[in-house]
Amino acid sequence: MSPLLDVRELSVRFRLGRGRPEVHAVTDVSFALAPGELLALVGESGCGKSVLASALLGLLPGNAILRGEAVLATPDQEPVELVSAPESVLSQRVRGRLVGLVPQSAAAHLTPVRTAGAQLVEAVRVLRPEEPDPHWIAEGLAERVGLDPVFLKRYPHELSGGTAQRVAVALALAGDPPVVLADEPTAGLDRPLVERTVDLLAGLAEEGRAVLLITHDLSAASRVATDLAVMYASRLVERGPAAELFETPWHPYTEGLLGALPGGGFRAIPGHPPELTALPAGCAFRPRCPVADDCGGSPELVRHGDRYLACGPPC
Ligand SMILES: Nc1ncnc2c1ncn2[C@@H]1O[C@H](COP(=O)(O)OP(=O)(O)OP(=O)(O)O)[C@@H](O)[C@H]1O
Numbered sequence: 470m471s472p473l474l475d476v477r478e479l480s481v482r483f484r485l486g487r488g489r490p491e492v493h494a495v496t497d498v499s500f501a502l503a504p505g506e507l508l509a510l511v512g513e514s515g516c517g518k519s520v521l522a523s524a525l526l527g528l529l530p531g532n533a534i535l536r537g538e539a540v541l542a543t544p545d546q547e548p549v550e551l552v553s554a555p556e557s558v559l560s561q562r563v564r565g566r567l568v569g570l571v572p573q574s575a576a577a578h579l580t581p582v583r584t585a586g587a588q589l590v591e592a593v594r595v596l597r598p599e600e601p602d603p604h605w606i607a608e609g610l611a612e613r614v615g616l617d618p619v620f621l622k623r624y625p626h627e628l629s630g631g632t633a634q635r636v637a638v639a640l641a642l643a644g645d646p647p648v649v650l651a652d653e654p655t656a657g658l659d660r661p662l663v664e665r666t667v668d669l670l671a672g673l674a675e676e677g678r679a680v681l682l683i684t685h686d687l688s689a690a691s692r693v694a695t696d697l698a699v700m701y702a703s704r705l706v707e708r709g710p711a712a713e714l715f716e717t718p719w720h721p722y723t724e725g726l727l728g729a730l731p732g733g734g735f736r737a738i739p740g741h742p743p744e745l746t747a748l749p750a751g752c753a754f755r756p757r758c759p760v761a762d763d764c765g766g767s768p769e770l771v772r773h774g775d776r777y778l779a780c781g782p783p784c
């Protein structure tokens with residue numbers, strides 16, 4: 470199936486000012502998202518996951534420099550290339566309508582002075598002006614995300630973290646977008662709520678949407694992801710069908726991440742990721758890699774069947 474979103478060699482640098490090195494936050498990232506796919510993007514804190522999502526929606530600050538392409542299919546018009554799209558196109562056509570975003574730390578993005586319900590109704594009014602009854606749509610969205618209607622009457626500071634997260638998911642769906650980007654939508658939730666939230670995202674994919682789930686929670690990812698992308702120090706180091714990567718990770722970093730799970734014996738990877746202002750030329754994982762001596766150390770993703778790997782050939 471042709472992708473809804475096709476990201477090609479996307480890079481993001483942040484300028485820090487005269488005489489200071491640039492931050493290499495995202496480097497040559499490529500992936501495609503087709504209808505029905507739920508791609509989980511995982512990797513240690515600070516590797517560039519949120520910057521990648523923000524870059525797709527034109528939400529980065531002015532010191533960001535973008536390169537590459539991200540082509541978004543639209544139902545009835547020409548595709549939109551997101552990196553070069555003017556702010557007017559991003560705000561009027563893309564954000565909320567073609568691409569819904571559940572932002573990281575979602576509770577902080579709610580307007581403090583309006584009730585959850587009022588914000589949801591307003592979002593529906595703006596994003597679906599053709600709907601005669603935005604209240605009815607808002608109630609349907611609340612039900613969909615498992616939000617008790619009593620919470621719609623409350624202000625954000627009266628909501629628990631888990632409830633605010635669900636309001637944020639409902640807001641991301643207000644415009645009925647075909648692509649959903651969810652940045653840590655389960656952070657701070659307890660297990661049943663984590664499962665409920667990711668199952669909801671899986672349901673969105675099953676309806677034919679394309680979903681990008683950014684998460685630290687590998688067990689939640691393994692529960693719902695159709696595809697997995699592993700990011701290290703601004704680059705994807707491995708991606709492919711989720712079940713295969715979980716079953717037989719090829720990249721030593723993927724193996725390390727899975728080893729840190731309960732089933733893998735909680736073996737954390739020793740050491741730290743490199744500074745994004747001083748990335749080495751070759752493989753950035755090399756200093757932490759247990760098998761570095763055997764590899765070519767290439768940072769390029771190379772295709773092997775339906776999997777992609779930035780490392781030596783799979784063994
Ligand atoms: N406006 C900015 N200016 C300079 N550097 C930035 C800016 N925004 C983000 N960064 C840097 O970009 C890198 C990637 O940040 P990002 O928020 O994408 O990480 P992440 O993978 O989402 O981490 P986490 O899992 O903790 O959310 C970090 O080193 C961060 O400090």
Ligand code: NI
Nearest residue numbers: 518519520573
């Ligand atoms: Ni993040």
